[in-house]
Amino acid sequence: MSETVLLPAVRQLEMLRAREISVAELAEAHIQQIERLNPQLNAFADFDAERVRTQARVMDKMPVDARGALHGLPVTVKASIATAGYKCEIGSLNHQGEIPREDAVVVERLRAAGALILGTTNCPEFLMAYETDNLLHGRTRNAWDLERTPGGSSGGESAAIAAGMSAAGLGSDSGGSVRVPAHFTGICSLKPTPGRIPGRGHLPPCVGPFSTLGAIGPMARTMADVELMFRTLSGQDDADPASPRVALCEWSAAELRTNRIGFFEDDGLTPVTAETRTAVRAAAAVLRDAGFCVEPFRPQTLEQLRKLWWTLFVQCGAMFFEPEVRGGRENLSPIFREFLAIANKSGLLTATELLNAWAEMDLLRVKTLDEMREFPVLLCPVASVPAWRHGEREWTIDGQTVKYLDAVRYTQWFNTLGAPAAVVPVGHSPEGLPIGVQVAARPFEDEVVLGVAGIVNRAFGFVAPTMAAGS
DSSP: OHHHHTSOHHHHHHHHHTTSSOHHHHHHHHHHHHHHHHHHHOOEEEEOHHHHHHHHHHHHTSOGGGOOTTTTOEEEEETTBOOTTSOOOTTOGGGTTOOOSSOOHHHHHHHHTTOEEEEEEOOOGGGOSSSOOOTTTOOOOBTTBTTBOOOSSSHHHHHHHHTTSOSEEEEEESSSTTHHHHHHHTOEEEEOSBTTBOOTTBSSOOOTTHHHHOEEEEEESSHHHHHHHHHHHOSOOTTOTTOOOOOOOOOOHHHHTTSOEEEOSOOSSSOOOHHHHHHHHHHHHHHHHTTOOEEEOOOTTHHHHHHHHIIIIIIHHHHHHHHHHTTOGGGOOHHHHHHHHHHHHHOOOOHHHHHHHHHHHHHHHHHHHHHTTSOOEEEEESOSSSSOBTTOOEEEETTEEEEHHHHTHHHHHHHHHTOOEEEEEEEEOTTSOEEEEEEEESTTOHHHHHHHHHHHHHHHOOOOOHHHHOO
């Protein structure tokens, strides 16, 4: 059944609706894939095969007119998104064994649409790393190379989906955390405009600057699957002040092509590998062939956006967690201690510095959006490098040393901007590792991102890691 679990989610749903396969049979295929591969990949924080089988049997007995858009689809949820009855420990010994009593709003919607929740997936402690490791559940590995990370902080999700252990899932992103893992594992993802998929119920809450930086986003093997998840789960949460009333949009192919696309291969400061440049050029060529105007363009505000992200995510983030870790520092994972050490080098923010940064974010967003009037869609790299080895922290590219947080700066701009951005796999490195490209647009233009990224995805498609396709 390994071929079935690697099919797109939309195809699995077609099979369920046509009675080509039952929910129980599809669930069993995923259970077998999990039992075969998870001992090596360690993607799950909570998985119980009998619980999944019980849910599947109940779903098979439901009348057809009571079935939702995702009925029977086996999905996973990052262990930082409240899922009632499942461990959601945020990768921390300080939260060991915590099981929410209520679902996050997006998980409520997932269940209402009929999705079959397989379990929750591993993440770095408190989500503050670009690889997935912690003292609670250990290290998650990449199906393309077990010596490499599937990324973070939604690394358990990306590992599970790439390996066919889950058809689709939910991650979260305040600095690239659904996009870097998608790039590292060869899948697709969307960081939506904050609030379009409600964030209430995320752990920790997306409040203060993180209401702009952060968003819950869908992850899957194709953009068609990501779009299905977005359209099914989006919509205002009227109890969340950061969730706007924005109707779903439909763009015809002709309307979509009115969006001029600006592309750039690097940001002028941090180099990328030659294969990354090739991937961006290949995606640009596909979009030109599809009738888009695609021209070189790079906003002038990128470095300002990145510096502001550092202030709000790294420095402010560390301050947010100070009460959380006080008195429990001996339980902290090395990867979270590393984050705190990085933040401490930058120093604590004064109240004036934080207030100025918060105000500057709005001013800088205005300036960037004004620049993007001519090119409302951007095409660029996701990171300087493909998936790195566990614990690796610097690389040499074109004779220049590229350090850990600089390598992934390409995602951070769009968190500061509060803009939607998707990742699709396009190329491969000399080692055979996936390389994705990033498509971004102005806030609330999520459907434009989905449409443009979908065109790129259809041209290149999903390639399964060898271990996922084995029997």
